[in-house]
Amino acid sequence: MSTAPNFVTQADRYRENMTMTSSLHSPGEPSRRKPEHAQPSFWETIVGRRGGLRSILSQVEAVAPTNATVLICGETGTGKEVIARAIHELSPRRNRNLVKVNCAAMPAGLLESELFGHERGAFTGAVNSHVGRFALADRGTLFLDEIGDMPLELQPKILRVLQEREFEAVGSARTTQVDVRVVVATHRDLRQMVRDREFREDLYYRLNTFPISLPPLRERKADIPEFVRYFVEQFATSMDKIIDTIPDEIMESIIRYQWPGNIRELQNYVARGVILSSDGVFELAPPERHEPAPLEITKPTLEDKVRQEILAACQRANWKLGGPRGAAARLGLKRTTLFYKMKRLGITPPADNWED
Numbered sequence: 640m641s642t643a644p645n646f647v648t649q650a651d652r653y654r655e656n657m658t659m660t661s662s663l664h665s666p667g668e669p670s671r672r673k674p675e676h677a678q679p680s681f682w683e684t685i686v687g688r689r690g691g692l693r694s695i696l697s698q699v700e701a702v703a704p705t706n707a708t709v710l711i712c713g714e715t716g717t718g719k720e721v722i723a724r725a726i727h728e729l730s731p732r733r734n735r736n737l738v739k740v741n742c743a744a745m746p747a748g749l750l751e752s753e754l755f756g757h758e759r760g761a762f763t764g765a766v767n768s769h770v771g772r773f774a775l776a777d778r779g780t781l782f783l784d785e786i787g788d789m790p791l792e793l794q795p796k797i798l799r800v801l802q803e804r805e806f807e808a809v810g811s812a813r814t815t816q817v818d819v820r821v822v823v824a825t826h827r828d829l830r831q832m833v834r835d836r837e838f839r840e841d842l843y844y845r846l847n848t849f850p851i852s853l854p855p856l857r858e859r860k861a862d863i864p865e866f867v868r869y870f871v872e873q874f875a876t877s878m879d880k881i882i883d884t885i886p887d888e889i890m891e892s893i894i895r896y897q898w899p900g901n902i903r904e905l906q907n908y909v910a911r912g913v914i915l916s917s918d919g920v921f922e923l924a925p926p927e928r929h930e931p932a933p934l935e936i937t938k939p940t941l942e943d944k945v946r947q948e949i950l951a952a953c954q955r956a957n958w959k960l961g962g963p964r965g966a967a968a969r970l971g972l973k974r975t976t977l978f979y980k981m982k983r984l985g986i987t988p989p990a991d992n993w994e995d
Contacts, residue, residue: 713853716901735779761810
């Protein structure tokens with residue numbers, strides 16, 4: 640996904656021993672400094688290296704030189720894409736392509752074409768041949784974001800290319816060999832999805848070669864002041880402002896806040912603060928007092944969709960579960976499995992319509 644980095648690279652300065660003070664700059668230090676010409680190493684550019692992140696960075700350093708598939712798990716906004724980029728940058732493939740695909744951003748048919756490519760005339764509208772992301776990432780790294788949203792019908796093809804290093808483009812009988820290092824990320828619980836038969840077990844174990852779990856920001860309190868200072872300087876520079884001071888009470892309230900949206904939410908909060916601040920002082924009120932109430936999510940959950948699908952099948956079958964024309968057959972389930980799902984979802988038929 641095309642978002643700003645969440646673990647945040649800082650190309651022009653990094654201080655290992657930053658403490659929570661009210662000043663962004665030392666006395667007499669210029670408010671803005673031009674980037675130095677010397678390019679720092681990748682690790683030196685990462686902001687937020689305290690606490691549990693140290694062990695994660697050690698894992699990245701260990702796995703990066705290998706060809707092992709990496710599964711990055713963590714809540715939305717915790718920096719999964721940045722860790723994927725770190726793995727690529729520290730690998731022998733760093734001079735080749737890092738190709739990114741968001742599996743949740745497109746429907747199954749289009750995603751297959753996007754990953755594997757297609758031949759001209761393979762389907763309606765395919766007026767030209769298309770090179771897929773696996774081919775583009777040959778000898779480089781392919782980052783599959785939100786792998787938990789990969790359609791079930793496409794998962795066997797992903798498993799094949801991971802194991803056999805080969806695939807066919809849509810509409811082609813020619814097999815293409817590739818040498819691709821795959822890194823995947825998800826905010827979903829893939830183990831539970833496997834138990835619920837929403838994700839292939841064999842693909843899960845193939846992806847889970849080297850798992851990395853990223854902690855939420857609420858578990859990284861020691862890193863928050865450094866993130867805040869970095870974001871303030873970043874946004875102040877881009878908005879042609881000078882902000883020298885963050886009041887202690889503001890910083891303390893920022894640290895206390897739980898940040899359900901993690902680093903991305905913190906970044907947006909600081910951006911608003913820089914917009915509203917003047918006279919060199921970051922003056923926005925504490926986030927817990929001025930954060931808007933969460934919007935009601937109207938998008939149905941997976942459980943809602945399953946409930947709706949079962950209800951529709953039962954209604955079409957006049958609430959008959961078994962038999963060749965019953966709801967279980969319509970859903971491709973065993974009658975006992977359907978009965979269990981109905982019980983778990985709290986689905987009960989009308990009193991005068993029960994048939995089994």
